[in-house]
Amino acid sequence: MSVLDQTRVDRPSPRPRRLSWTVSDAAVMIDRGMRHTLRNGDALFMSVFLPIMLLLLFVYVFGGAIDVGTGYINYVVPGIILLCAGFGAATTAVGVTNDMTTGIIDRFRSLPIATWTVVLGHVVASMARNLFATGLVLGIAVAIGFRPTASPLDWVGAIAVVALFILMMTWVSVMFGLIAKTADAASGFTFFILFLPYVSSAFVPTDTMPAALHGFAEHQPITPIIETVRGLLMGTPIGNSWWIALLWCAAILLVVVPISSHLFRSRTRV
Template identity: 45%
Template sequence: MNAISASLTDSATMLRRNLRHTTRNPLALFNAVIMPIVLMFLMVYVLGDAFSVGVNYADYATPGLIMTTICYGISPTAIAVNSDMTTGFINRLRVMRISRAAVLNAHVIVTMLRSLVAITVIIGVALLMGFRPQAGFLQWLGVIGIIALTVLAIGWLTVAFGLAAKTPETAGLAAVPLMLLPFLSSAFVPADKMGPGARQFAEYQPFTSIIETLRGLLTGTPSTSSTITAIAWCAGLALIGYLWARKSFTKRG
C-alpha cells in the first residue's frame, strides 16, 4: 500500500469515527440549523419590509442565510479538533501507523457534510417562506460548487482555530468572528446602504463576494467578476487555513 492509498484509508477510518460522534451529538446539527431559521423568520417576516432591496426580500436574504448557516455550524468542529489535541487522542495515535493528516481531513469532511445537510434544510424553509430561485441546471451546479468551496475554506480555518486554541472552550469562542462576518456583509442589506466605514468593509470582505455570487446564480444573473473574486477568496482562505492547521498540528503533535 502506497502513501496516498494509506492516507485515504486512514482518512476514511477517522471519518467514520467523527460521523459516529456527530450522530451521538445531534445538538451540533440542530444548532447549525435552528439559529439560521430563527434569523430567516426575523429578517423576512419582521425586518424585511424595512429594507429596500428592489426584489422579493426572501430571494435577497437566502444567499446570506446560506453563508450564515455555514458559519453557525463551525463551532463544534473547532471544539472537536481541540478536544482531540487536549484529551490525548492524538498522542495515542503516535504508537499506531496512521497518517497524521487523516485526523484533520476527517474533521474538514464532517464539517462539509454537516453544513450541506443544514443548508439543504435552510433552502427548504426559504422555499416555504417565498424564496423563488430562477437558476437553471448549470447555475445550480455553480451554487453547489461555490458552497462546497466556501465550506472547505471555512472548514480548514476552523480546524486551524481549534488547533491554535488552548482549551475547547476558547476553541469555540475562536470561531465567533467568522459567525459575525455575514452581518457585516451584503447578506441582509446592500453594502451601499451602510454608513461610512461599514460600507467599505462590507464591500471588500470575502463573504460579500461569495454571497453576491450565490445571489447572482440563484436569480439567474451570474456575475463573472464576483464569481472569480469569490473563488479566489475561497482558494486563499483554504490555503491559509490548511497551512496554519498543518503547522499547528506539527508543533503541538
C-alpha cells in the same frame, strides 16, 4: 474478568505504512467525524437549527421592514445559506481543540496510522454536515416562498461556490482549533465568525451602510461570495464578484492549510 480467554487475533505483521491502510484509516476517521456530528448536540444545533431560525427571523420579523426592491426572502436566502455554512464550519474548531487537548490524540498517535487523518475526519464531516444543513435551509426557504430563477448549470455553480466556501471556513476553523488551548477559546472563534456575514451584503445592500462599514463590507470576502451565489440563484448581476470570490477562497486556503498542517505536526511532536 479474565483477559486470557481471548480468541486468536489476526493482526497484520509489523511493516511500514501502506496506502490501502491510509485509505481505510481515513474512512474510519470520517466515520468518527460523522458520528460526532450526530452525537454533538451543540454542533448539530449550530449547523442546522440556528440557520433555520435565522431564516424565519429575517424573513418574517425583519423582512417586512427591509426594502431591497424585491421580495426580501429572495434577497436574503443566499446570505442565510452562507451564514449557516460559516457557523457550521466554525464548530469544527471546537472538535479539533477537544481532540488536541484530551488524551485521544495520544491514542491515535500510538496507533500505526497516518495521524493527519484525524484532521481529515473533521474536515469531511464538516463538509457533509454543512452541505446537508444548506440543503435543509434551501428546502425550507422554497417552502416559505423563495423562488430561485437558476438554470441547472447555475445550481451546479452555486453549490460549487457554497462547497468551496464551506471548505475554506472549515480549514480556517481547523487552524483556530489547533491554535486554541481550550474548547472555550475555540468556541469564541465561532462567535467571531457570527459577525462577518452581518457586515456584508448578506442581509442588506452594503450601500445602506455608513461609509466606513460600507468600505469594509464591500471588500471583505463574504460579500463577493454572497453576490456570486445570489447572482447564480436569482439572476442578479454578478460582475467581477465571481472571480474575486474564488480568489479569496483560494488565497485563504493557501494560507490556512499549510499553517494548520504545520501546527498539527508541531503539536503532535512535542
